Amino acid sequence: MTRALVNVPKTARRGEVIEIRAMIQHVMETGYREGPNGVTIPRHIIKRFVCKYAGEEIFSAELFPAIAANPFLSFSTVATESGTITFEWTDDKGETQSTSADIAVT
Amino acid sequence: MNTNRPTLDQAIRSFTGGKQLLEGRVKFEISPLVENGNAVPVTVEVDSPMTAENHVRRIALFNEKNPQADVAVFHLSPRSGRARVSTRIRLASSQTVVALAETSDGSFWSSKANVVVTLAACIEDVSKA
Amino acid sequence: MLRPVLAATLALTFLSFARADILPKDKRSGFDFMSPQTQAMQSDETSNPGMLWVLDGERLWGEPQGSAGKSCASCHEDATKGMRGVAARYPVFDEQSKRPIDLAGRINRCRQTRQAAPPLAHESNELLNLTAYVAYQSHGMPVAPATDPRLEKFRENGRAWFERRLGQLQLSCASCHDDRWGARLGGSIIPQAHPTGYPLYRLEWQTVGSLQRRLRGCLVGVRAEPFEYGAPEYIDIELFLMSRASGLKMETPAVRP
Numbered sequence: 001m002t003r004a005l006v007n008v009p010k011t012a013r014r015g016e017v018i019e020i021r022a023m024i025q026h027v028m029e030t031g032y033r034e035g036p037n038g039v040t041i042p043r044h045i046i047k048r049f050v051c052k053y054a055g056e057e058i059f060s061a062e063l064f065p066a067i068a069a070n071p072f073l074s075f076s077t078v079a080t081e082s083g084t085i086t087f088e089w090t091d092d093k094g095e096t097q098s099t100s101a102d103i104a105v106t
Numbered sequence: 107m108n109t110n111r112p113t114l115d116q117a118i119r120s121f122t123g124g125k126q127l128l129e130g131r132v133k134f135e136i137s138p139l140v141e142n143g144n145a146v147p148v149t150v151e152v153d154s155p156m157t158a159e160n161h162v163r164r165i166a167l168f169n170e171k172n173p174q175a176d177v178a179v180f181h182l183s184p185r186s187g188r189a190r191v192s193t194r195i196r197l198a199s200s201q202t203v204v205a206l207a208e209t210s211d212g213s214f215w216s217s218k219a220n221v222v223v224t225l226a227a228c229i230e231d232v233s234k235a
Numbered sequence: 236m237l238r239p240v241l242a243a244t245l246a247l248t249f250l251s252f253a254r255a256d257i258l259p260k261d262k263r264s265g266f267d268f269m270s271p272q273t274q275a276m277q278s279d280e281t282s283n284p285g286m287l288w289v290l291d292g293e294r295l296w297g298e299p300q301g302s303a304g305k306s307c308a309s310c311h312e313d314a315t316k317g318m319r320g321v322a323a324r325y326p327v328f329d330e331q332s333k334r335p336i337d338l339a340g341r342i343n344r345c346r347q348t349r350q351a352a353p354p355l356a357h358e359s360n361e362l363l364n365l366t367a368y369v370a371y372q373s374h375g376m377p378v379a380p381a382t383d384p385r386l387e388k389f390r391e392n393g394r395a396w397f398e399r400r401l402g403q404l405q406l407s408c409a410s411c412h413d414d415r416w417g418a419r420l421g422g423s424i425i426p427q428a429h430p431t432g433y434p435l436y437r438l439e440w441q442t443v444g445s446l447q448r449r450l451r452g453c454l455v456g457v458r459a460e461p462f463e464y465g466a467p468e469y470i471d472i473e474l475f476l477m478s479r480a481s482g483l484k485m486e487t488p489a490v491r492p
Contacts, residue, residue: 003287005286
């Protein structure tokens with residue numbers, strides 16, 4: 001488990017467009033770098049990010065090595081109902097990591 | 107450096123399927139002079155009502171001179187409310203970067219930016235780090 | 236005809252090489268020399284990558300370490316209260332070694348003497364996490380160096396290192412950071428070298444690192460053999476630099492290019 005930091009407003013009005021931010025600690029090794037002795041460091045990146053709101057996908061991203069280390073994403077969604085917003089990152093080995101945040105919509 | 111990668115035009119064509127690129131609607135925020143190519147903040151905003159009938163489906167970023175043309179593809183929907191995404195990208199050298207938007211009517215819009223990337227003055231000796 | 240010109244040229248040359256401490260009114264953090272984009276990356280905690288290390292430090296603070304089964308919190312309780320202002324004073328005089336100690340050294344000292352835990356390795360994520368978390372508790376507070384008179388001679392040693400020409404390039408820290416701050420080295424603007432934000436996220440490193448890592452980078456840059464991690468020279472230099480930065484606000488975790 002690597003550290004993730006997500007930012008979701010704690011409350012919102014129904015219909016309001018809110019900004020969501022998600023950042024996760026990950027080296028995003030490109031596979032193009034050489035380490036000591038000229039040996040290429042193997043690629044190891046997060047490939048996919050999915051955000052769901054009360055179970056429904058509201059945003060996703062395909063990420064490539066050109067995304068900076070400790071990938072940061074900011075996107076919007078319409079506040080529709082109180083519930084849990086989940087964040088899931090999947091790397092190129094198929095391993096996933098998730099976190100979540102709750103929002104109260106009035 | 108990988109010289110076998112697709113050109114920027116080829117990368118764009120692979121995303122659009124060869125469809126014509128339309129000018130406008132895409133605002134691409136990226137600094138023309140970058141302090142460090144390891145983490146370049148970018149924001150893409152597309153002028154769209156984001157309704158079920160008229161919204162942005164995908165936003166894609168491509169580069170001209172990195173080892174690989176792809177940077178990211180973002181999937182949006184009417185639930186997004188606003189077509190605006192931000193992230194931080196890597197640029198290996200000064201080059202052109204392109205932001206593309208695919209709208210729900212199947213058309214493609216684009217915005218290009220030319221970015222100068224400066225390298226750090228002193229390279230750290232990583233073998234001793 | 237030539238003699239007065241020669242004399243004037245020599246006088247001007249001497250003046251331009253004379254070392255000048257930064258005037259208080261000109262004292263500025265490295266933050267001020269960055270682009271607005273990089274400044275925004277630091278200022279917003281939800282986009283500052285250094286916060287990932289601070290958050291991990293918060294977790295480590297509460298986890299029992301070593302065979303004594305104690306966490307930092309066991310003695311220090313709430314870091315937001317107990318550690319407030321601590322990093323802004325460091326380095327401080329250490330009774331055991333009778334010389335200055337930096338924050339990372341103090342954390343490792345606590346681990347060994349109070350937690351029966353092995354010291355954390357230099358530049359390890361765990362040590363950076365804890366150091367960043369503790370230093371973060373001084374965020375926004377002015378640098379207020381410890382005033383123990385026993386630190387004086389070590390501070391002067393730090394100043395001597397700052398002013399000493401080193402390496403194949405025979406440059407001192409002062410050559411750039413006192414005399415040429417604001418000018419450019421390659422494409423980069425030279426800052427004044429105030430370590431107000433360490434440990435910090437450096438875009439060049441793509442990770443968080445310590446002041447010692449940065450100093451080593453500069454030593455390699457002037458083609459000098461860098462001291463080993465933990466060397467007393469680094470502590471003395473940090474002691475001097477923090478005095479020189481007195482009054483500037485703590486920024487940990489800073490972001491720098």
